Amino acid sequence: MRIECRDLAYAYTPAQEILQSVSLTWGTGQIVFILGSNGSGKTTLLECLSGLRPPLRGHVALDGHDLSDLPPRTRAQMIGLVPQLHEPIFEFTVEQAVLMGRAPHLGLFERPGSNDRAAVREAIAAVGIHHLRHRPYTQISGGERQLALIARGLAQGAGCLLMDEPVAHLDPHHQHDVMASVRALTERGLSFAVTSHLPNHALLYADWTAFLIEGSVQIQGPPRSTITEASLQATYRMAFEIIEGASGSRAILPRQ
Amino acid sequence: MIAFSRKPPVWVLGLIPLAAFAIALWVGRFGVHWGDTFRVLFGLEGPSDVFRALILRVRLPRVLAAACVGANLSVVGASFQGLFRNPLVDSRILGVSSGAAFGAALALSFTSHSLWVQAGAYTFALAAIGLVMMIGMRFGSSALVLVIGGILIGALFNSFLGLIKYVADPLSTLPTITYWLLGGLNGTQWSDLPLLLTVSGLGLNFFILLRWRLNLLTMSDTEAQALGVRIRGVRNAIVAVGTLMIAASVALAGTIGWVGLVIPHVARAWVGPDHGRLIPVSAMLGATTVILLDAVARTALPSEIPLGILTGLLGVPAFLVLFLRFLRARGEAT
Numbered sequence: 001m002r003i004e005c006r007d008l009a010y011a012y013t014p015a016q017e018i019l020q021s022v023s024l025t026w027g028t029g030q031i032v033f034i035l036g037s038n039g040s041g042k043t044t045l046l047e048c049l050s051g052l053r054p055p056l057r058g059h060v061a062l063d064g065h066d067l068s069d070l071p072p073r074t075r076a077q078m079i080g081l082v083p084q085l086h087e088p089i090f091e092f093t094v095e096q097a098v099l100m101g102r103a104p105h106l107g108l109f110e111r112p113g114s115n116d117r118a119a120v121r122e123a124i125a126a127v128g129i130h131h132l133r134h135r136p137y138t139q140i141s142g143g144e145r146q147l148a149l150i151a152r153g154l155a156q157g158a159g160c161l162l163m164d165e166p167v168a169h170l171d172p173h174h175q176h177d178v179m180a181s182v183r184a185l186t187e188r189g190l191s192f193a194v195t196s197h198l199p200n201h202a203l204l205y206a207d208w209t210a211f212l213i214e215g216s217v218q219i220q221g222p223p224r225s226t227i228t229e230a231s232l233q234a235t236y237r238m239a240f241e242i243i244e245g246a247s248g249s250r251a252i253l254p255r256q
Numbered sequence: 257m258i259a260f261s262r263k264p265p266v267w268v269l270g271l272i273p274l275a276a277f278a279i280a281l282w283v284g285r286f287g288v289h290w291g292d293t294f295r296v297l298f299g300l301e302g303p304s305d306v307f308r309a310l311i312l313r314v315r316l317p318r319v320l321a322a323a324c325v326g327a328n329l330s331v332v333g334a335s336f337q338g339l340f341r342n343p344l345v346d347s348r349i350l351g352v353s354s355g356a357a358f359g360a361a362l363a364l365s366f367t368s369h370s371l372w373v374q375a376g377a378y379t380f381a382l383a384a385i386g387l388v389m390m391i392g393m394r395f396g397s398s399a400l401v402l403v404i405g406g407i408l409i410g411a412l413f414n415s416f417l418g419l420i421k422y423v424a425d426p427l428s429t430l431p432t433i434t435y436w437l438l439g440g441l442n443g444t445q446w447s448d449l450p451l452l453l454t455v456s457g458l459g460l461n462f463f464i465l466l467r468w469r470l471n472l473l474t475m476s477d478t479e480a481q482a483l484g485v486r487i488r489g490v491r492n493a494i495v496a497v498g499t500l501m502i503a504a505s506v507a508l509a510g511t512i513g514w515v516g517l518v519i520p521h522v523a524r525a526w527v528g529p530d531h532g533r534l535i536p537v538s539a540m541l542g543a544t545t546v547i548l549l550d551a552v553a554r555t556a557l558p559s560e561i562p563l564g565i566l567t568g569l570l571g572v573p574a575f576l577v578l579f580l581r582f583l584r585a586r587g588e589a590t
Contacts, residue, residue, distance in 0.1 A: 047478065050482050052478060052481050052482060072481070072484040072485070072486055073484040074484075075484065076482060076483050076484030077484070080482065081478070081479070081482035083476065083478055083479055083482075086476070088474075088475075089341050089342070089343065089474065090338070090343075090474050090524075090529035091528065091529055092471070092474075092528075092529050092530065093528070096471070096528075096529075096530050100471055100472055100475065100483060101483065103469070103472055103483045103484055103485060104483060104484035106468075108466070108469065108490075109465040109466060109469075110468075111467075111468040111532060112468065156483065
């Protein structure tokens with residue numbers, strides 16, 4: 001799915017526009033990383049892109065359809081949101097949690113049927129957590145829960161998933177598991193927008209990187225050309241150095 | 257602990273309340289042979305007119321009312337726990353019960369006619385929820401705002417209720433109000449039932465139909481909206497239908513605590529949090545519990561025990577057992 005966001009602005013209070021003018025476009029099978037300091041509006045941007053917050057100005061189009069014209073259910077069949085991890089209250093099983101992704105395909109009083117269950121089985125298998133399907137969603141690890149939420153997005157049938165800091169609080173192994181699943185799913189044509197505080201992850205996993213600074217995307221492009229000491233300095237207001245390994249891999253370190 | 261199957265067969269859901277229903281018709285201060293109970297119920301020859309009147313005109317409406325009240329309080333409790341994402345919430349959270357209790361007490365200070373008492377309960381239950389919704393609209397209608405609004409409006413109506421009791425005649429009106437507030441189904445007549453049966457029937461059907469979608473509301477508002485749920489509309493509909501069901505119950509039975517808190521927990525411990533099963537099982541367990549407790553209330557002692565007292569006596573230890581189970585599951589108690 002192709003997502004086109006043009007001159008998007010959003011404000012919680014009239015006095016302060018948290019997003020002033022965001023323009024960002026990415027296409028089928030691409031992963032865009034949105035980097036920005038705390039409070040720069042990354043989560044707000046994802047919520048605007050998912051249609052939950054009507055923009056103050058500008059617009060978002062999914063495959064050419066204006067997001068604000070789409071009824072909630074149609075919108076939810078096209079684009080999914082994976083929010084930041086939180087502790088769930090009730091002990092739904094992984095399968096029951098993923099099944100909730102079928103909601104946009106069902107009427108108000110309708111209950112999921114056998115084709116919905118088939119879609120859920122397929123989604124759970126696609127992220128490799130088939131063995132966890134009957135476990136309470138409260139008793140699996142953070143990384144596994146993140147995979148379950150991705151599976152919910154797949155069950156939704158969405159062409160694009162917006163993920164809010166999907167690897168926050170995860171150990172390096174689980175961080176990689178989650179991002180490797182995301183990468184694998186692009187093969188099926190899924191697009192992703194991922195907010196992150198890990199510019200190294202953008203180097204590893206992104207097709208496109210956008211730096212959100214003072215309410216607009218001031219720098220964007222392929223990670224290797226846009227992730228520079230200058231762009232990192234502008235985003236985080238501190239000095240970094242980028243070191244290059246023998247094989248051509250790069251890593252970002254804070255400058256001491 | 258006995259390991260229950262998580263998928264109770266349908267016949268269990270029907271049979272348990274049906275058995276409770278039959279037992280409650282049979283037992284009472286006035287002994288009736290159980291065979292006669294069935295003969296009366298199925299219109300067969302044999303039992304005397306006194307038995308017939310006792311069962312059909314005294315016990316039957318009362319047992320039906322108990323079933324409706326139990327199912328209403330439990331289903332609304334289970335739905336509200338999900339809607340407000342808080343397992344400690346019960347059907348009283350939005351101040352509706354306090355409003356209804358005030359309305360009934362207000363009516364009782366002028367008349368003891370049951371239709372006026374019911375009208376008072378409905379009117380002020382709706383007034384209470386109206387005020388809560390006004391607070392909600394002013395402050396953004398989130399679940400938290402509704403809960404805080406409900407607590408405030410509930411407290412307001414409790415104060416009004418205190419005022420009514422303070423000015424009530426301590427020799428005649430005050431005991432009537434106090435006894436009524438303890439909760440009970442004594443004196444239930446057929447004429448009380450049409451409204452309760454209609455509201456309960458429609459309300460329970462609404463929640464049964466909506467039951468799977470209630471799962472989505474236990475997620476955050478953001479997640480539910482991202483899944484295409486029109487959250488405000490659905491939440492307002494649940495609150496409105498729930499309010500009517502609580503009003504119908506309080507209007508007839510007074511304020512009966514604990515059922516709306518404990519029954520959903522028992523049901524959740526049995527079938528898990530999926531509202532697809534939780535709602536029907538809560539209805540079944542709630543109806544059964546109140547039918548049986550009401551039978552105890554009118555049988556155990558020479559005079560009636562107020563139902564609200566019995567639910568408390570049973571509800572508190574039941575809740576402690578469930579809470580201990582919960583802590584053990586989390587490894588925080590032994």
